[in-house]
Amino acid sequence: MGMTMTQKILAAHAGLDEVKAGQLIRADLDMVLGNDITSPVAIREFENTGFEEVFDKSKISLVMDHFTPNKDIKAAEQCVQCRSFARRFDIDNFYDVGSMGIEHALLPEKGLVAAGECIIGADSHTCTYGALGAFSTGVGSTDMAAGMATGKAWFKVPEAIRFNLTGKLQKNVGGKDVILHIIGMIGVDGALYKSMEFMGDGVKNLPMDDRLCIANMAIEAGAKNGIFIVDAETENYMKGRVHRPYKIYSPDDDAVYCQTIDIDLSAIKPTVAFPHLPENTRTIDEVGDVPIHQVVIGSCTNGRLSDMAIAADILRGKKIHKDVRAIIIPATQEVYKECIKRGYLEIFIDAGCVVSTPTCGPCLGGHMGILAAGERCVATTNRNFVGRMGHVDSEVYLAGPAIAAASAVAGKISI
């Protein structure tokens, strides 16, 4: 019986010729990731269990991105704990303030993740790297501790939903609109325990930043992972970044999918997810009059260079609405530098935006843009749960950078 891409990668990493959906396996890991919130718990468990070594210091990444630059004393202490662990084991990929970026923008950019690899991260959006044709999934801190010690993790081989993409996106429509459209269609548990596998002629029309954005939000449909077929775009992206051999897996022709969903990219409209679930989607023409108080453009979903470019195009020569605070957060130092070179920072600041150093900050209600009761925010982030960005009576509307930037100018959700 044929296997999906995910199943082939898992089989290879478990040393098996074949795996079937539902099978429990132990797989070798190519990368184990943690951040400043999840790593301290993992480090405590690692030390309490009495592990003395890490499996491979080049295959662990610790990224200080959530509550950094340290938002308070407790956050500072968590970073101290990560820093001393990284020094004790001479971890190669320790990213502190100054070199860090938002983890899921940073790891692909640095070439630390590649096609065909098997990756876990103690962060739910670790599924982002499926954009490169890797198996990549979010886990908890205990799995991270076990992964750092043994280089292995247990998995239940998932069933797959095939997304057959055709056509080409229209202007002002991006990866965020595609994934919100899909989550609106299948629901926040529509892919529970399953892999979402993206293929079809339309894939070639999606630049890597859009694929990273789509794979990033696979978890918001409950999926174990999202994964894209590997093509010239993938290989171009990895060229100059990935300096080790990698393997390209393709799905078998007779691979079994529990469901196939056809997506015509050309039919997708700019889309917004209303509070308080990513599945509460409306196309821009159905939104109505929604006045807003804040806009956040950034995050592991939409803080990449192409997102900054879209925002800059819309904000060039414009002014932010007087009732709106606009916070722009390039996701990595590289993205930040390129924004400076291209003049985007000047455009943002002249428009009345604030531009922050890379951080997850407001996305999870950490710092750098917390909402008061009754406030509404349009954010290019990935979650709009109750209290996600601040007070339980605040509201987050999820959208891509085009809607977010246009809304900042209009003072209400618009494009």
Place this chain on the structure above:
Amino acid sequence: MKQAKGKVHKYGDNVDTDVIIPARYLNIADKKELAAHCMEDIDPVFIGKVKEGDVIVAGYNFGCGSSREHAPMVIKESGIACVIAKTFARIFYRNSINIGLAILECEEASERIEAGDEVSINFDTGEIANITKGETYQAQPFPDFIKKIIAKGGLLNSIKQN
């Protein structure tokens, strides 16, 4: 695994990890201090009324969202002996197994059990007894692989013993 016999705290579908333990508290390392905020954004009175051995019953996709292990950790620390739901979000599911929080999937129990009902659970058989209503429901038992992890006291202990 804890003996589960107690009162039910009932919630709906898609209870996310942000309402189980809001991110603003994730800079707290001490488990007891963290647990004081368990369920705060969905049920501010939960922590004042929960008792050792109590049970949470919820609908579909319990624990969706962030991978934070703090979520099952604070539920366990609060005294909850078991979470019963129609389905669990997958990271919450594996985190619960890895840290030894008992969880059971059972549609019927989720439908029938009401807030305040007294229930007891037999973890060997997966049988859930609703003492208040005089009913029993059968949950899916864990696969053997997972039973072994739980029997050895969680993932890290099971690795260490091997």
